[in-house]
Amino acid sequence: MISFLKTYFTEVFQAIKSLLSGMKLTGYYFTHPKNIITEEYPDNRATLKMADRFRGEVIMTHDEKNEHACTGCSACELACPNGTIKIINKFEINAEGKKKKAIDAFVYHLELCTMCNLCIVACPTDAIKMSPNFEHSVYDRRLLTKQLNHEGSKIREGVE
Amino acid sequence: MGNEELIVKLQELFPAASIIQGNDWPEISFESGADFLSTIDVLKSDQTLAFDYLFCETCVDWKTHFTMVYHLDSTRFRHNIVLKYKLDRETPEIDSLSFVYRTSEQHEREIFDLFGIIFKGHPNLKRILLTEDWVGYPLRKDYDDPINMIKL
Amino acid sequence: MFSFQNMTQEIHSWLSSLMSETFVMLVEMTIVGILAIALFAFLGLVLVYMERKVAAVIQLRKGPNRVGPFGIFQTSADTLKLVLKEGFMPDNVDKFLYKLAPFVVMITAMLILAPIPFAKGVQIWDINIGVFYLTAISSISVIGILMAGWASNNKYSLLGAMRSGAQIVSYELSAGMAVLSIVVLTGSLNLGDIIASQEDGWWIFKGHIPAWIAFIIYIIAVTAETNRAPFDMAEAESELTGGFHTEYAGMRFALFFLAEYINIFIVCAIGAILFFGGWMPFHIGSWTAFNHVMDFIPSFMWFFGKTFFLIFLIMWFRWTFPRLRVDQLLNLEWKYLLPISIFNLLLMTLVAIKGWHF
């Protein structure tokens, strides 16, 4: 009987002790609000800096003369696992009268893109790269289909 | 037991089967019609083999026939073999292993679902991944679904 | 110490001078009713907000802070939205019981507000069997939960309601025992008398160890009785999705939600009255000067301070502990809490007879 009571009460005390140790931890955090690690997203937009390798979307870099480095070789289109990129080519006749392949539209389906980076690796001229922009919320999914080459842009001289 | 020893041992036990050294492990193949359950029984109960752990069970569609592929491991000796069993394409039927290795109950349901192999003696053979009213067996090479499958 | 009694008496005499006695009673009842409902709604909003903030700080985050300053209008927006949600009635429900259930739960919660003294002289109904009334009424709310679970025609709801039934019926015993041990000390069922008896010190300090044991048992039992984690068997989100209110939406769900928080307030208020002297300031025996200083803090501050401390305690439990299993829950009651509380009641009786308390 005595031993029963002894185990009974040790059980009860052990139980209460284990509960109190948990409460001690949560109580510690409650009384030390400096442990709060919340980053307030829309308010910290100005200071929010993405990691430089972060993959948010594919962009085509244009310089100040509105020129890009894409030759329309469609290496990225072939590398893409799920048909995110469609390149529509046209033939331009340059000053010497030669026909030259150039892109008409570099169509990028952001809604399909999985940011796998395979197109960037495949690109021989570094025409496209990953941008850290992640704010892609839209009301209509058609808006996610983008044309990456700017209006009126042309290929940079010397890029083959 | 090393791979070479295993091959020797298996050849003693199953003279009818063809045994080759695969990329990693010995591969033992049976033609359709061989007594499958007794083979498994030997593999599992033999004291020097003791293949008690079936870690992968799948099927390959070779267009002319199916091959059931079993990967067996022994938790005691840590040697592995690959067991292959050729199946007729018209009436693919094989004995269920669900009472030998419990894990194969689900694997066999999946194979039935995706390949349409009938497992004789399976306690609950019905579709597991696809809906009950699905038509066809999608992992067969001749499966075509013009509505759902958009080809790139 | 300032008493609200004079104020209420003045209102009463002013009203009496204007109209006949029947009308006076009617007007007074209307005023009290409106005040009770307003308090009900206000407490609901405050407690939900408090819960979310307490949870946030414990969990290292900020909590609602974008709706109004510090997010204080968050719960108002939630309530407004719930009220404006589509009134939804699933097929095949028992329509009458489905509609009635939330009101049963809410009305029960409101009924218990009646005998609680919020401050010196603020008490809706000074009834001489106050403690008995509280324990009696508080057991009605389980009927509402059972009704909701049954009427919803959902198996999760039914399971939740059945769990809740078993749970509340068992835990009422040890809660009652804990309450009784203070009644034994005071010798009165009147809440006013119980508070008055703590003028020279609260029972938790005067009553020795038995009072502490009674208090711990009381807190555990009422946490279970209000269906709060770690005893939220009736809802058990990860097991029964929503328990008894799985099929409730919009306004009706809001009533359940509010009633839960009002119930917490009530049990904590009772705990504060029994163990911490209700609105009675912190007095120590014969230290008149100290007691006098304490009297400067208004009585309603004392009452709400103590109650909110206990509410915080219950919230603290919720955000720390995992949930018990349903059979462990009943084990805890019948194998641990009930024997200990019966034994404790005997001990308390001994203390009271021998006058060992301070």
Next chain:
Amino acid sequence: MFEEIKTSNDGELVINVGPQHPATHGVLHLLITLNGETITKLEPNLGYIHRSIEKMCESLSYRQFIYSTSRMDYLSSHMNNHACAMIVEKGLQVEIPERAEVIRVLISELTRLASHQLWWGAMAMDLGALSPFFYSFREREVITDIMEETCGARLTMNYIVPGGLMADIHPNFVKRVKDFIIQFNSKIDEYDQLVTGNIIFQNRMKNVGYLSPEDAISYGTTGPVARGSGVSCDIRKLYPYSAYNKVKFEEILETGGDSFARYLVRIKEMKQSISIIEQLIDNIPEGDFQAKTKAVLKLPKGEFYQRVETARGELGVYLVSEGGTTPYRIKFRSPGFSNLSALNHMVKGHKIGDLVAIMGTLDLVIPDIDR
């Protein structure tokens, strides 16, 4: 939720848990038969996230199919990629630079840590304690930040290409990992304080969901589930791959076989992962991060099998090549699929609350099961 009132004559109640249910961690559908609160039978109904990855991989090239496996077991996406890359490398017989191997293992162990932390938080949440979830995510966010900096994504990294890695590690990587280890070592005690020692938690876990070693083997369970039953099955130890033969670590074995044993295995595995990271982080060999491979990969005709240890257990990739640029048939032997088959055996005679606890310790990722 499917709600069909189905009662048999002996008073048993059939309940559908899922496909949308907070305890199923996704879209698992369990049909449970109840007698009172006691479960008498459980039948899983899968396929609510069956995305036909195996069929899809048959039309993807050897460079492309790796990325789709990240979406299978997204919590150990790096290990999935690792398995696929290794099988391609095995076929091509490419030597991987040592640096790449070490970095692969480092990221694998970080992924395992992140996965176990998420499991810890989610399991505590299933049991009704919500705060552990936030504490575990505090550490997990540090890992995902490290991943993001080096791999470019938080969850589905796609950091591995056949022949090595997509990019070298970020210059900050070593320092940040070291900082993380210091931070993690100071926080791991909190896990014990808050959950492991808690009496309620222990009562919920102990003697619940017993799985004997024989059953564990027969059901094909792997990973912490089998190791909780005392079955040695750590692929890292038994069939070392990549850089795992260079590090010293223990295979955690518990003999309890109940939920608590599985819980302890994972908690101790976290410490082992930290020890592996500590051994490797200062010893990343110099050199290339990528071996030279052809632009178009072609595997020789044959069959290949690769086993790796993911956070959930043994992942096997079985690849049949016909000599082309795409796999002829690919089969993923996912750990969750086999672990799930033991669930029916484990929950029989337990309460609904136990079902949640047992599923928590199985650490199911449903896309891993359905593929």
Next chain:
Amino acid sequence: MDVIITEPSTPFPGSVHEVPGGGIVLSTLDDVINWARSNSLWPLVFGTSCCAIEMMSAASAKYDFSRFGFEVARATPRQADVIIIAGTIVNKMAPVLKRLFDQMPDPKYVIAMGACATSGGPFFYNTYSVVKGADHVIPVDVYVAGCPPRPEALLHALITLQEKIKSGLTRDQIRAQFQEDGK
């Protein structure tokens, strides 16, 4: 289209009308209703795959969507306002999703999170069981690209949804507006 987030916290709708001794907030009932609805979006616990983990991250302490009042995640569709489709929808799941959506009381909103829910994403081509975009099953209010989108992207989507609710326009009205803008 960019959603411009200007105010640090959500003000009560309406303008302050100055009168002697203070001001009165003037507001229309519609604005107040939309204010309440937009600030109290309770999500349904619904995650099918990878995006669910990022949804959990968004709930975690670092990103903390409770700041907007979204943290009351309900397990039952009856009490939820917004369903975040976090992950792939397959043919077997589609009827369940439709049913969950039907079980939610009005007003209800849908966010398609990630590439899978937006368009089928990585599983668009050569798969036999994937629904190519959740909007084939239920109407979607806001689409978020990314695979999976990071937690901030989900927060951005929720803010975008708030803006939509505050504007009081329906899905069709918004789409018509964009088409006009496009021309």
